Amino acid sequence: MAIIHLQVNKQVVTKDVPDQTLLIELLRETLGLTGTHTGCDTTQCGCCVVLVDGVSVKSCTVLAVGVQGCQVTTVEGLADGTNLHPIQTAFMEHHALQCGFCTPGMMMSALDLIQRHPQPLTPEVVRSEMEGNLCRCTGYHNIVKAIVSASEKMHAANPASLAP
């Protein structure tokens, strides 16, 4: 067992959990943040993606104790009160979700891409870089549109904060 300290959605978290606890288990079971989902057991579906220090990782394949001292951002940390994050707005506007199960992980992956991938984000780049996220409902068409749209808006609004 270890006492781990980290930040989740800007809140300090101190928990005593067994060492083998995966980050997703910490999030869902210990912290009750059920927005991040388990979809497979081979690290291939992307439903569990969160940001660790701003970088997208599959939380099913990371130990909680392995991200000690890090900042973890989950889907619950995207909106600012009732103000939706541009990625959330874009997903809603472009009907980029149907059942919604893959959506949290999808948005976190997309955010990582928008914030850290060299611009511009074309549909081809989106399709290539999002390979690690599966969706079974949408056929991806609208998700690509949503990500490109969010990227354009976020870059236009605040170019300095994003990757060159």
Added chain:
Amino acid sequence: MNPITFHRPLTLRDASDLFAQLDNATFMSGGHTLLPSMKQGFAAPDHLIDLSQVPDNAQISLESGYLTIGSMARHVEVATSAIVQNAIPALAGLAGSIGDRQVRQRGTIGGSVANNDPAADYPSGVLGLGATVITTLREILADDFFVSLFETALQPGEIITAVRFPVPKSAGYAKFKSPAARYPQAGVFIATFEQAIRVAVTGAGASGVFRLTQLEQLLKNQFIVAAAQSLEINTEELLSDLYATQDYRANLIKIMAERAIAHMGQASVFK
């Protein structure tokens, strides 16, 4: 997962000592090979020795014609490193083609090389460039390092600290991805040096990554695409699975070799 105790040594010495003291311990770097194995029940260590906090183990440097990459360098770091992109662009491209974005952001060269998955990309780059694997105990030439499927020359407790690549005159990588697992069904890495040409194939061999010496000879005679066309590949030593017969893999090896030859200086990915 089974209960484990997690250790986070701050030096390599501590890491080695821990391994020596503990029963049933395994090293972990990116965790993207080990943790999936543990989740599936294929690996069941009692102790995990996390190497990520050992300082200066992810450095990338170029000196006197050698590119040295620290074992904890993540795939994305190698892919986006200006040093690697300038020195061996095909290697940067190879790293940038591994797995998916999230895998690239956690997986490390040390972890990949130590695991020697027959379908991993790095072994073809390491073997193709004739790199040297540097460990806490010694230096191991690539030709001696990859022993068999998931088996390397590493001794228990021996830790990879870096991989040192001779900078070639040119290098190219071409691979064809499997529809499901997205690993290469054949990945061919070609490197040309003053005195030699080396070709290494991953994803296809029943015993893991291998040198395609036949092609090395042919290319030495003439470095042209047609050299690969006349290859005769022994299909019996190739992997066979749901998405590739042995004949098909042999074909892929040829075609990927042709495409690597035709596009030296980069990694080309097909599916």
Added chain:
Amino acid sequence: MNSKFELPQVSAKPSDLIQGISLKAVGQPLKRKEDLRLITGQGRFTDDFSLPNQTWAWMVRSPYPHARILRIDKHSALALPGVLGVFTGTDCSADGLKAIDHSPVPSTKYDVKLRGPGDTPVFVGRHVLLPTDKARFVGEAVAMVVAQTREQARLAAEAVSVEYEELPWVADTEQAAAPDAPRVWDDLPTNVLVDATFGNQEATAKAFQEAAHVVNMKTRINRVTGVPLEPRAALGNYDPSTQSFTLYAGSGGAVRQKRELAQVLGVDAEKVRVLSFDVGGNFGTRNRAFVEFGLVMWASKKLGVPVKFRAERTESFLSDYQGRDLITEVSLAMDAHGKFLAMKAHNLSNVGYCCVSLSPLSKGSGLISGSYDIPYAVLRSRAVYSNTMATQAFRSSGRPEVIFAIERLIDKAAHQTGMDRIELRRKNLIKPSQMPYTNPVGSTYDSGEYEINMDRALAIADWSGIEDRRAQAKLRGKLLGVGMANYVESSIGSPKERADVIVHEKHIEVIIGTQPAGQGHETSFAQVTADLLEVSFDQVFITLGDTDIVTAGGGTHSGRSLRHASTVIALAAIDLKAKARQILAHHLKAPLESIDFIHGKFVHHSSHTQLSWFELFQVAQTADLPAELQGGLKIRRDNEMHTPVFPNGTCLCEIEIDPQTGGIEIKNYVAVDDVGRCINPLIVHGQTHGGIAHGVGQALWEQCLTEPDSGQPLIGSLMDYAMPRFDNLPSFKAEIAEVLSPTNPFGIKAGGEGGTTPALAVIASAVEDALLPLCGPVEIPMPITPVKIWTALQKAQKN
């Protein structure tokens, strides 16, 4: 209360029911109401629920395709830490648990009537929660362990010792139908549970005799699995104080599962509450109850604590209901000019180890002639048991298979006769003047403009530019191919639906028994309701999924939901307006005729009274009303509708093959879909995109394969099961055609499954077209993977 859909006058049409309704929200691409909770991580999927003191179940599964269960030794497992119980089929039996009655034989008025061999009732097998006699497929649950933690349950499951006697097994569809195949059920002389023949034998035989051309084809349609991204899960709880059960479980119909599981447990339906809120994908996979749903409720009663289960993805691959797996032999008779005279079909469906739904065979059977005017046909429909997981409906249940058969048969006819494949289709498409059209196996298509859709699709796909593009591709070393396919598909579905429409203080609530898993019911139903009641879309909310609130309903499958929901809501709206007028009339002491409903307000001219629904709500609360008008401003309406509708359309797909690797890239995908009235184009397009992905996935990548020597499934994870991903699908060009159906007030057909229905055929057609110059006409069994394409090219080169 009327339960049948009765028209006020003999000459009235269903659309009369919405006469005078101004459509403001209907037809608009409104953003979805369900999105806010889903994009903020507030979704309510089954595994998101937890109860105090909950424990975990883990299933012990058979490693053999067919084996007698001799002994189950619980001792070692029971001794492990945290273990509360180990349960077997014997324990289920001792408690009198019954088999799940899936009612697998489709029995609505318009379903094709399937029967057993020799016109006997269909033997459906017993889907018990845990078997006592045999395990019949690899992965069948034979025992359940319950422990404090999921990990403890997992470890204990490994410690349960089961002694099996291996038995001969059969997995292959054709082999399973052989008279001497190992029998899955001892109750049947062979594994064949359905053998029924339809159509006109005599006329068909005559047509074939006289035909100038006869084209034959035999195809095996691969088995796939749904892979909804939410693994199945269930949380069961027993409350001894009320002797009732609660089950959280994502499904395709909470009301149905409540009823079925209550029967299994031997209790009245009122004693079971099913909560199915957000469901992470269904596609048919969740349309039938899983054994774990019953087991966790039962175990909760026995142990006195809630019991939770969540499947691993590996378990999902083994034991989710699977889809398709059909062998079809078809023949087409044509005259010298290419007019279709008759067809023959023999379909063999592999239902797996237990018959859970014959919907694919039944629905497919009704559509064998596709979009074409074929006067005569004979169809033999058979179903067979095998030692594989049970199959049931999967996205467009049965229709992609039969559309594949007829469309590929026509492609083959074109090759065989040298006639153009488009013109051959054009010549034989059913004309609008022929609607309603009864096809040779008795399905009556309601409406459609097939040729117009086809031409529209051809234009969007730039059919005339193909040869140019083919030449360009050749210069780049690629083989370009274009596939095209017409389709017609059917939406029947459970005939009954119920809506409760309730006016609250500031909003209107509709309670309805459909069960979406992403189709946007909360939005599209609100659009329909808003227009019917003349309120704002923002004021309407839809309640689903809790059987304590949703008392009746048909669930979601076969594209039934919007058609049934909109109809019952339209009827409810009429009843509610009538009741509202009565309330106001009574309150004002005015004659009923003097109360009008105009522009969303209840108006009494002479007193200058104008009340909105919400103002009338207040009146209804406080007014002195007779008994029959008390209880609030709300109404309950049931409806029963049997008439099927027939969505239809055309799609084209352009691909490029790399002949050196067999790799395929889809360059262009065009779909024109007649969905009837389109309530929300954003949602319909989304359904089309997702439906296309399912079809393309099956055509190019997906397969549930069994190892021929061992009977072991070769697909255990996403490492083996290739999926449509961001980087192997194109963006789509999807267009909607709205040919209103005369069968229901809004003229809705369905939009959920048209994307999938022609996709198998169109991909196969494109591949054949690409390989034609080098291989001649070629049929590569699906999934058409690169290795198969390359092998076909190699073979052609050698010859």
